[in-house]
Amino acid sequence: MSAKDQNDNVSKLTDHLFRREAGKMVSVLTKIFGTKNLETAEDVVQQTFIDAIELWMLKGIPDNPSAWLFRVAKNKAIDVIRRNKHSLQYDFNDSERILLKSEYTLASKMENFWKEELVKDDMLGMMFACCHPEVSAESQITLILKTLCGFSTAEISKAFLTSEDTVSKRLYRTKEFFRKNKIKLEIPSSDQIRIRTEAVLNAIYLLFNEGYNSTHSEELIRQDLIDESMLLCRLLTENPNTQLPETYALTALICFHASRSPGRLSAEGEIILLPMQDRSKWDKDLISIGIEYMDKASSGNSVSTYHIEAAIAFEHCAAGSFEKTNWKRILELYEWLCKISPSPVAELSKAAVVMQMHGASEALKILENILDKKKIEEFYLYHSLLGEIYSRMNDNRKAKHSFENAARLTRSSKEKKLLDEKIIALIN
């Protein structure tokens, strides 16, 4: 193997491992150092990967790269503890961590922190800390991506079309909040677990949506965000404390939606609309995994919006062709969704289904009856659906006007292109 190939292999592998292992490592180290030293935890992980790249390029990749990374991180953590055990910045006095201060027990205690079950608990603890009710939704997602998903500040800013400066500020504010309020990595008590898990699920849902229908990015689908949201969901489904019906429902929802990703874009990366999608490209394995989660989700008495959205997504997955879609069932589900959790997006989706079933003028009635016009007019989807409705009613002037409004409001270049094509089609 040439030196260049070797270097390419190393950098590919470390990128991959960073995505996969950095979240675990940061979580455990934050548990050890305390949340007020989150940055030190991140530094240790960063430095571990820098060491890995240097050494592996020189000497080749070790047999078990992940184990190598964990070992080096442990040793670095031991150095940090030796240097800081009496520092006011650190607190190793609780019964869990006092053993880290004695040389008799430092090494074996360090080893214990990295046991697989504990690592998973720490990742959950990190999720709960990130989704603390007093942290804003944007900051929650930002910190999840940074600490648990191994995203750099630059990657986060790219994924959400914000400046790196804004991302840094969000991270800084959340870390300050942890410091001031002595937030710990822990799974909330039983009286809090439900409401706190809901907050985590909401953050994962937003993360997934951003991946599935990226409003802020050049690419329409961000597979990495979808993968991360699925990973976080699965972690929640594995812990008895967080195995709520909602957790299973959201996981099912993500599986069903993600199963369709391979059919949503052409080879050139252009959007393919649902009626035109090649359904043989949909991921059948993922659909059956989704069905398993859906079964588990129906165990409780509660029905969440995730349940209904998952059921809708399932109906699309189950239809052999666009024409065979069970619109009647989907419409019932949307009506249910609008009842338990009214939102402009749910209303729009309902109107789109009505258009399929009862025609454009019925759909237009629904849009006209939406009370909160001001809010809905900010959504590009509202204008794009209006355009579709007017175009079916052969009112090309209004259709063009609506598509133009939609194109103005979307930040996705792929969506813009699709809308432009619709406008051109109207003129011809």
Added chain:
Amino acid sequence: MKEYLFLFRGGDGRNPQQSPEELQKVMQRWADWMGGLAKQDKLVGAQPLEKSGRKIKGTNKLITDGPFMEGKEMVGGYLICKAGTYDDAVGIAKDCPILEFDDGTVEVREIREMKM
């Protein structure tokens, strides 16, 4: 609650042929014993000591380099814990892993409150 100082002598560290696995087992026993104390909030601190040392003596501050005595007499480490009575402290000390060696000893001393 009073504080007690345990002084460890002999016992460990004198077998250079010890494999890493054996060493790990020994250290795990220390972690179990001290972990138990920590859970009851009785552990104050503990450290092993290097064999080398310096001794400074008297008004003319005469310095000598150690070691100062044979291995089994040398203090190899210490632990400070909280206990109600001497008996309680001795009870804790009895479980110390150093006593798995015949020449291992734990000296238990109560920390004295200086009368003002």
